[in-house]
Amino acid sequence: MEHDSLREYSALADSGLLGQLQEFQAKAHNYEELISQSLELFTKTSEMDLVGYLASCLVQRFIPSYLAVFLRDESDADNVSSICFQNLRPARCPIALDTIDPFRDFFDTQSGTTSFTELMQKRPEIAGPLQPLNPDLVIPLNGLNGLYGIVILGRKVLDDDYTSDELTYIEMLFEFASIGLQNVIHYTSSVTDFKTRLYNHSYFVRRLQEEMNRVGRHHHAFALLAIDIDHFKLLNDRYGHLAGDRALFQLSRMIESAVRQEDIVSRYGGEEFLVLLTQCSKQAALDVAERMRRSIADTSFTYQDKELSVTVSIGVTHCSFPPDTSGKQLIAEADQALYRAKHNGRNRCEFFNAGLLVMANRLLSITYR
Template sequence: MQKISEDSIRQFMMMQESGLLHSFEQLKKENEQFQRTIKDMSALVTCTNIDSMVKFIISRFIDYFVPESLVFMIKKPRSSEIIQYYYEQLKKSEECLVEELFYSLKDFFDANSSYYMSGEAVPVEKLADSMSDEVFSTKSFSINPKYIIPLIGIGGTCGIVIFGNKIIGGHYDTAELFYLKNMFSVFAISLQNEMNYKTSITDPKTGLYTYDYFVKRIQEKIAKARRYNSTSAILMLDIDHFKKFNDTYGHLVGDKVLVELAKTLVDSLREEDCVGRFGGEEFVVLLSECKPDSIFKVSERIRASVEQMEIFENGQRLKVTVSIGGSKILPDPDESPKSVIKRIDDALYQSKANGRNRSTIV
């Protein structure tokens, strides 16, 4: 066994007394934290939607610290709707904060954009000195906030993250605040990219997928049918006598019908299914892994849901119906988006010719 020389021991004692050993340990710790931050930031960039981004962030916080409360408030593009993810000790909760809080904070950060950076954890005490007491009243907050983090994009503040105190360990230290700033800076960029992409492939009026995107999805299902003999199907819907409806009640009321119909379609289907708007009053539904004998049942369920839909205008209850045409996507070599659309368009025509408010599957 090799003996430690007296010179080595002496050097060790000198380094310890001078504080160099502590400095080395601190540098090592900071380097490990830096590497960990880079690793987590790189992984966050690979998340493809808001749900997966939030889920990843929560999974990392469990390893580092647990806040008493954590709330994400994100504004949907082309909408005043606020998406909320509310956590208590990193456990999902059904609670939510009032949406007015988001807009108050958004207006403040947008008006003071030169003073605050995206992802920066701003102490609530600092904001309270600059904003009205009403914003931080119990009416707005059902939690005790410690930090407010703005998520700022090209068009201004698109999200707000609200942090409570840690349940263990006291205050957030410098390394933890550094971690938060870097993670939420990346989150803001990823969030903006995801929103911009979603905006580019969705119809501005209904929020449903556009014709071009939908055709790409049909092509994917055709390829899957050929390779794996999967059983997808597609439906085309058309609102019955919609021109007459618009002429009678006006196009603004017609737009309300389109928006409500889009919501009804989404609510009637599974998450893996896809709904698009082909223009005007024509909608399409792509059913993933739908057995041939189930296509008519699904179509009729959608038709019945639309029939029960109600739109109120000036105290008047308005209703519409739809005609539907559908078909299985075939694994044939000659199958194409054009041939599928032609087939369901013909089926839709049959539904209209046979009295409307009905389904025809070919």
Template sequence: MPPQGEELQHLDMELGNQDLKEIIEVGSQITAQLDMENIIKNVVLSLFAKFQTPTVTFLVPHDLDESRPVIYHFQGMKSQELVLDLPSITSLLGFLERDEYNQITFAYFSENFPDPQVVARLAELQPDIIVPLRTDKGVNGLILLPAKAGSGPFTLLDVQYITQIVRFASIAIENANLYWQATTDRMTKLFSHHFFEKNLEEEILRARRYGACFSLLMLDIDHFKKFNDAYGHLQGDLIIKEIAHILRSSVRSIDFTARYGGEEFAVILPEVNAQGAAVVAERIRQSIERHEFAGEEGRLHVTVSIGVAEFKVDRMRTASQFIAEADKALYQSKELGRNRVTVQK
């Protein structure tokens, strides 16, 4: 829980009114976010403004299914690409969970962490302290901070300030993870069917209220059952994952891409009419057709059929009706020989 009540009064005495005010303001900004990158940027802004540390580095788990870390590295307020040869963050989080320290010095970490290779990798960042992102459920990441620029090591009051900011960040990151789990398909990392339906309802309301146009693509992998029968379900899962990756890279950041179910996908295209949506769909179709899917016995050739529909306020009353229109176009693509795009009239 973030500091409150008597704990805030105690902090007030130690840190001072201005520091306490900053902590509450930053905490409010951080906990209002559900996007991981925005949470981290708010924390970095606060720490850099307060301490002018040369760098700030976050390590958090990639997701529930992968232990490799995602690294957010900032030099000043500028995000920098950083490659650390750390195949797993699990041992780091386990080490930090074994005690209740709100921070440890890197010297202590170096002496006590059992894997010298991990110590050497982290030492490249020249950290002074390591701050765990701790919640009631455990540690969900860590922050590496080098010494303050030109003003000596962190003081006890500095550490208290950092600890309280990080407590807010830990809660916000936990909430972001819960939101991700509730809205994301675990296999493909696309949005889930349930969240797709919610988003589609919102787009329909917006179209009715403001007259905005938008379109829907329904996409199905051709002859997918044959791939599963011939190559096994693991190969089928790999194809689904690769197609999800192609979809993400083929649309805009404002577009909404979901796994509709099984081998079927859906894409909502805001502010795009049927003609524009057909162009997007054809680009996706060609990208998948040209893509070389890896298989145990060589490259596999995969195609998709796509149905396109534009939302019509005057004749589509519900989301189900709209989906049915896009589905009709999809089935027309199948009936006409597959590997094609059909626009519902």
């Protein structure tokens, strides 16, 4: 029996059928792997996570000198963000693109992935600035409204050409990635405030409830900051609403830079913001609030050649085990502490305590903004 099997195996090998079967088996495995990777792509909820996962997929097959993704901002068509990996490690992108519109014009007449050489021949004015990325392939990212981004793959680190199988894999992987990134962009848009690009209030409330549940399960603690710009109406009246919008945007970036990545910053409404500081003690929360207040007071921003600055008042409250309150009540507590800071002269931080209730109820009927 074993001898017959060996003879059949040898006959298959001699006829070339064995090689074809093995090739089909390898391709089937590759397609299964690609399907698995595409399903994983669709679970990502941030652009950075998705591009990072793409890098981990590519490294299993080859290492491009650069993987650079350029995405048009859905809320600001004049802004193009970039995510860059050099040798499949996160890196600062050596170039910036002001717009992807010229690439849209090019890919209107060119279907799918194109070589950098071809792009250079047909559109040298848009290909030239890409050269610091050592580009080999230019891949369009298409969504429901057309091109919303491009991917640049640099030459392979070993400097050999991409094989036909690798090119097929790249084409298919980035078709899935294009859908995944579009989903991420739509998700981000649904949880983000348009004007400040911070999380919106509905998302913040959901994350606050999750954090309260975590406190109940794991005996963690967290803090809440309510932040309001002092005399914001005067800024709007004196310099106009565009100056006010600029102040909101700049302040949002300063608040983000003052907290950790795992903390949640949101726009509460108007000129007020909420910050969720996860796993945070009372003293640490006060330290963060005071550091943030001083940083904002010491920083100016430019609007139409004018140097403008603002100050903020901050209310702080804390939640620890057991959580004997609601998310709505915690926000009210932080807001009451904020109003006390306003009442006591603005540009200061105040911590909520039960003794504030009577004072807060009286102050809530007065507008301090």
